Amino acid sequence: xxxxxxxxxxxxxxxxxxxxxxxxxRLDAISDQLxxxxxxxxxxxxxxxxxxDEDMLRVHRAEYLAALxxxxxxxxxxxxxxxxxxxxxxxxxxxxxxxxxxxxIDAVMGGEARTAFCAVRPPGHHARPAQAMxxxxxxxxxxxxxxxxxxxxxxxxxxxxxxxxxxxxxxxIFLRDERVLMCxxxxxxxxxxxxxxxxxxxxxxxxxxxxAEASVCRDIVxxxxxxxxxxxxxxxILVSAGFDGHREDEMGQLKLTEADxxxxxxxxxxxxHGCAQGRIVSFLEGGYNLSALGRSVAAHIRALGGL
Numbered sequence: 001x002x003x004x005x006x007x008x009x010x011x012x013x014x015x016x017x018x019x020x021x022x023x024x025x026r027l028d029a030i031s032d033q034l035x036x037x038x039x040x041x042x043x044x045x046x047x048x049x050x051x052x053d054e055d056m057l058r059v060h061r062a063e064y065l066a067a068l069x070x071x072x073x074x075x076x077x078x079x080x081x082x083x084x085x086x087x088x089x090x091x092x093x094x095x096x097x098x099x100x101x102x103x104x105i106d107a108v109m110g111g112e113a114r115t116a117f118c119a120v121r122p123p124g125h126h127a128r129p130a131q132a133m134x135x136x137x138x139x140x141x142x143x144x145x146x147x148x149x150x151x152x153x154x155x156x157x158x159x160x161x162x163x164x165x166x167x168x169x170x171x172x173i174f175l176r177d178e179r180v181l182m183c184x185x186x187x188x189x190x191x192x193x194x195x196x197x198x199x200x201x202x203x204x205x206x207x208x209x210x211x212a213e214a215s216v217c218r219d220i221v222x223x224x225x226x227x228x229x230x231x232x233x234x235x236x237i238l239v240s241a242g243f244d245g246h247r248e249d250e251m252g253q254l255k256l257t258e259a260d261x262x263x264x265x266x267x268x269x270x271x272x273h274g275c276a277q278g279r280i281v282s283f284l285e286g287g288y289n290l291s292a293l294g295r296s297v298a299a300h301i302r303a304l305g306g307l
Contacts, residue, residue: 163242
């Protein structure tokens, strides 16, 4: 059964100015590597539907979405914070990035595929219920998790986040929601330096010091994530797939490689086969060295498809 590859043209049109690291070329770098490695033949491409207000309101406040819509410029850029800007296409791109997850979940829950990769931008895991930050506007993975719980009547959804930055928005949205288990590692200190002081039992978010070897992250997966996931027995696994922990990416100081991302993916796939009928939906988050990003996503998708 093929892996879905879901994207949308608007994700290519959103951009935040010259030399901004979260750039449209990130998607080009991914598609180039998929072609080079011959992986497109094993993928089933889909165009994302746009997330509607009902979808986004499950995790975001109405006044925030209205303010975001009003902030969208007719031309040029509107600065949301020093790192995050909107252009005329940003709001549609955010709807598409969130909608990709909904498209994927409907497909995997309907048995059309077991796994999916959402090649989308802007990323989402820093977006809080009422705040855009860290290049993120809508929390794509949170929108997807809430949709799966409500529309597909799931009882247990796991969220995995291996971005170098902490998924603070995702943590805030699902704090103490026992239907959701979030597992992550992230570099600390590093943006956003924002985490729950008392996260509760459904948050397995483990900080890693700068320059830690990849073996430290693998040990966290083995010793912390996997036992929690097996006990939780998720019916669906969602992945915030950030590749900025790669040793070639200057956004962080971790030492991960393509082999580490592939290993993590295979470990998650084994869990998914045990309790979630193999269902995994992955969302692009960070990753700003274009070469390392493309190679890492190719390794992730190869493992996701069991190739």
